[in-house]
Amino acid sequence: MGKVASSALRYCAALLIACTAATSTLAEKRKVEIRHADFWRSLKRGDEMLNRLIGNVQLFHNETTMTCDSAYLYPDNRFEAFGRVVVNKDTTWLFGDYMDYESNSDVGKVRGRLVTLLDGKTRLRTQFLDFNTESNTAFFFNGGVIDNEQNLLESRQGCYYSNQKLAIFNDKVEMKNEEHRIKSDSLHYLTEQDVATFFKQTRIWHEDGFLSFLQGYYDKANDHFFMAGHAYMMNDKQEGWSDSAHYYRAQKEAEMFYNVQLYDSSQHAIALGDYAKVYEARDLAYMTSEPAGLLFSDKPEDDTLFIKADTLLVRRIANTDTTTLAADSTRKYFHAFFGVEFYHPDIQGACDSLAYNAIDSLGEMFYNPILWNKENQLTADKMEIYQKNNRLHRLDMIDAGFIASLDDSLKAYYNQVKGKLIVSHFDQNELYKVDVFGSGQTVYYLRDSLKLTGTLNASSVDIFFYIKNRTIQKISYVSQTDSKLVPPKDIDVKELTLKGFSWQQDRRPKSRYDITRRSVKPSLRQLSLGIEQPKYAITEHIEKIKNAFFPPPVLVPFNQN
Numbered sequence: 001m002g003k004v005a006s007s008a009l010r011y012c013a014a015l016l017i018a019c020t021a022a023t024s025t026l027a028e029k030r031k032v033e034i035r036h037a038d039f040w041r042s043l044k045r046g047d048e049m050l051n052r053l054i055g056n057v058q059l060f061h062n063e064t065t066m067t068c069d070s071a072y073l074y075p076d077n078r079f080e081a082f083g084r085v086v087v088n089k090d091t092t093w094l095f096g097d098y099m100d101y102e103s104n105s106d107v108g109k110v111r112g113r114l115v116t117l118l119d120g121k122t123r124l125r126t127q128f129l130d131f132n133t134e135s136n137t138a139f140f141f142n143g144g145v146i147d148n149e150q151n152l153l154e155s156r157q158g159c160y161y162s163n164q165k166l167a168i169f170n171d172k173v174e175m176k177n178e179e180h181r182i183k184s185d186s187l188h189y190l191t192e193q194d195v196a197t198f199f200k201q202t203r204i205w206h207e208d209g210f211l212s213f214l215q216g217y218y219d220k221a222n223d224h225f226f227m228a229g230h231a232y233m234m235n236d237k238q239e240g241w242s243d244s245a246h247y248y249r250a251q252k253e254a255e256m257f258y259n260v261q262l263y264d265s266s267q268h269a270i271a272l273g274d275y276a277k278v279y280e281a282r283d284l285a286y287m288t289s290e291p292a293g294l295l296f297s298d299k300p301e302d303d304t305l306f307i308k309a310d311t312l313l314v315r316r317i318a319n320t321d322t323t324t325l326a327a328d329s330t331r332k333y334f335h336a337f338f339g340v341e342f343y344h345p346d347i348q349g350a351c352d353s354l355a356y357n358a359i360d361s362l363g364e365m366f367y368n369p370i371l372w373n374k375e376n377q378l379t380a381d382k383m384e385i386y387q388k389n390n391r392l393h394r395l396d397m398i399d400a401g402f403i404a405s406l407d408d409s410l411k412a413y414y415n416q417v418k419g420k421l422i423v424s425h426f427d428q429n430e431l432y433k434v435d436v437f438g439s440g441q442t443v444y445y446l447r448d449s450l451k452l453t454g455t456l457n458a459s460s461v462d463i464f465f466y467i468k469n470r471t472i473q474k475i476s477y478v479s480q481t482d483s484k485l486v487p488p489k490d491i492d493v494k495e496l497t498l499k500g501f502s503w504q505q506d507r508r509p510k511s512r513y514d515i516t517r518r519s520v521k522p523s524l525r526q527l528s529l530g531i532e533q534p535k536y537a538i539t540e541h542i543e544k545i546k547n548a549f550f551p552p553p554v555l556v557p558f559n560q561n
Contacts, residue, residue: 010402032077032103033060057081062133063104064089068099077103085110089136091281092162093118094152096129106134114545115140119162121148122191125542136162143538150194151177152218153187154538174534179249181205182536203531206249208280209235210528213245227480231256234528239263240278241521252280260287261521264314266360267332270294270340271312272518283316292516293336295356297390305344306515309336309354332358340365343509345390346429348372350507351383361387371395372508373431374470375405378424378539379502392429397422402500403434408452413491416443416498417465434465443496444472455491458483 034040038055051073059066059079069083080100087094087108097112110129117124117131117138126144131137141157146167156171167189175182175189175196185200197217203226204211204218214229227233228244233254240263242256255277256262260269262278262285273291278284287293291312296304313335334356341350352367363385365371371378373392380397387393396404401422407413420438424431435440440463444456460477467473476485486496509515 001296002476029303031061032073032079032101034058034062034073035065037071042374048075060088061101064133066099066101071352079103085112087131087133089133090162091120092136094129094131094138106132108133113549114542117160119160119165119191122165122167123147124160124167125546127545138162143541145539145542146189148191151189151196152536152539153189153196154536155187156538161351164190166190172538173535174538176534179206179223180218183277183534196220205533208249208252209233211247213529219277220542222248222452224248232524232528234525235280237264237266238278239265239523240524242274242276254278254280257264259518262287263523265523267314267334268296269297269314269334270520271314272516272520273312284314286311286313288312290516292518293334294520295334295335303344303390305342306512307336307340307342307354308515309340310338314334334358339508341515343512343515346373348495348509350509361393363387370504370507372505373426373429376431377404377504378422379500379504380422392426394426395424397424400500401436402498404501404503406503412493413445413452414497414501414503415442415445416501417441417463418498430470432467434463434467436463436465438462441498442475443498445474452488454488455486455496456483456494457486 034053036056036058037053041052041054043050043052047453053071055069057068057071059071065088066081066086068081068085071079071081073079078101080098082098085099087099087110094115094117096108096110096115099110101108108131110131111129115126115129117129124138124140124144124146126140126142128140128142129144130139138160139158140160143154143156144158145152145154146158146160147153147468153167153169153173153175155169155173158167158169159372169187169189171185173184175184175187182202182204184198184202186198188197188199189195195217198213199215202204202213202216210233211225211227212232213227216225216227218225225247226244227247231242231245233240233245233247240254240256241259241261243258245254247254247255256275257467258274260273260276262276271285271287271291271293273287274289276285276287288311292306292308293312294304294306314333316332338352340352342348346376349365349369349371351365351369354363354365356363365383365385369380369383371383378395378397380401384393384396384398386395398421401419403417403422403424405415405417406438416433417436418441419436421436423435423437425433425435438461440460442456442458443464446456448451458477458480459482460480462478464476464478465472465474485504491527
């Protein structure tokens with residue numbers, strides 16, 4: 001799209017010299033009309049006769065009125081104008097010190113200490129400006145500034161189409177208004193609609209953060225940005241990447257498409273997907289289209305939990321619990337809906353939906369939840385996961401709790417624990433204690449130096465397991481109702497399988513790549529903070545010229561004596 005901008009600029013310059021074909025039938029039309037001069041005399045320069053016009057000179061061509069203090073009119077209908085040059089056509093006014101005008105090409109070259117073009121509320125200031133009276137087009141170079149009531153834009157060179165109210169800027173473009181400071185390599189600006197279109201690398205700073213992209217547009221009336229090509233957004237806590245995005249700054253809302261990454265440093269979370277909607281004012285964001293989330297402690301590459309679902313949602317709401325002495329005044333929630341799977345080196349899981357409360361470090365798994373921890377498989381109707389210091393601390397398996405672990409893969413021997421409520425305790429993500437409450441049942445294969453010595457099949461109201469180095473060290477039964485020790489020769493796997501047992505290792509994620517193969521982009525925060533912001537050097541230069549040309553009045557204090 002950068003080629004489009006360059007082509008448009010070259011076309012603009014070409015219009016100044018070739019808007020219409022010069023033919024003999026148009027010769028009369030192209031003749032410059034002299035409407036007034038205080039003095040008029042003919043001069044001979046070599047073999048050429050020319051006219052010298054002095055005092056209140058007024059010339060007319062292509063429906064354009066041109067005035068100056070004096071002028072030389074040449075036989076080929078070219079003229080030079082000197083002193084207080086003014087050009088007017090329709091709503092466009094142009095002021096300068098000198099002009100060289102070619103009637104055959106309709107092109108005038110205006111120069112001066114300060115050349116100014118006015119069109120309604122739009123003002124263009126430069127020192128070098130060429131214009132075409134046929135196309136009503138102006139081209140500036142060596143630096144120019146356009147401003148109106150809302151915006152200021154500057155660049156090394158550019159073009160202004162008065163009929164379309166369109167300004168084209170190229171080379172070191174800088175723009176500003178009350179809300180934004182912008183740097184770009186190429187920009188088109190519709191002055192009446194207040195819409196700027198960007199064609200090359202563009203960076204935008206505003207009170208709330210920073211934007212960067214390759215192509216897009218800015219609609220000031222709606223405070224709406226569209227960004228395409230490596231779109232990047234940053235505020236004090238979040239960063240966002242995508243192929244393209246819409247950003248509504250007044251509403252603080254963003255909609256992001258394809259290769260999306262959201263990074264929230266305050267929540268140590270990253271979300272990846274192909275579609276995201278962010279509501280900054282509501283502290284709400286959700287992601288769909290094959291999304292994946294990363295939850296980590298300090299850095300994304302350390303101790304990370306990878307999770308996927310049909311939809312991921314993050315929200316923060318005010319903490320109204322006055323009894324909680326939390327340093328953070330908001331409660332942070334993470335939700336995953338439909339087809340949830342997650343992977344961590346120490347624990348993996350799946351369920352239909354999941355909710356996580358960052359304040360309480362509580363995660364809840366709903367509808368057919370299942371967890372795998374080392375060699376253990378854990379299932380229940382509902383699970384509540386408690387963390388401590390960003391590690392698994394306790395797991396409450398509510399209703400139909402079931403723990404199974406493989407003892408012998410060849411003979412399909414499984415240790416099993418079943419109960420209405422099972423509370424599992426963890427240390428450094430290792431299971432070390434299991435409490436079974438209500439209708440507890442166990443099947444445990446007994447071994448002595450790895451040799452199978454029998455199977456303990458027992459029932460009890462409550463059961464307590466004590467585990468060390470992944471081996472049960474002690475089992476305590478409370479109000480035991482039934483117990484049976486089966487020797488190895490009498491073991492029947494079917495009889496020793498508790499109701500509700502279902503071994504589901506085929507569902508277990510084996511690595512983070514079973515969750516997502518999307519790559520994680522590194523933070524650009526420090527790099528973005530180091531980018532030089534606009535300096536508006538051309539505007540500063542123009543203002544110095546203006547102040548030297550039109551110095552402000554000197555205020556003399558009133559002397560009461």
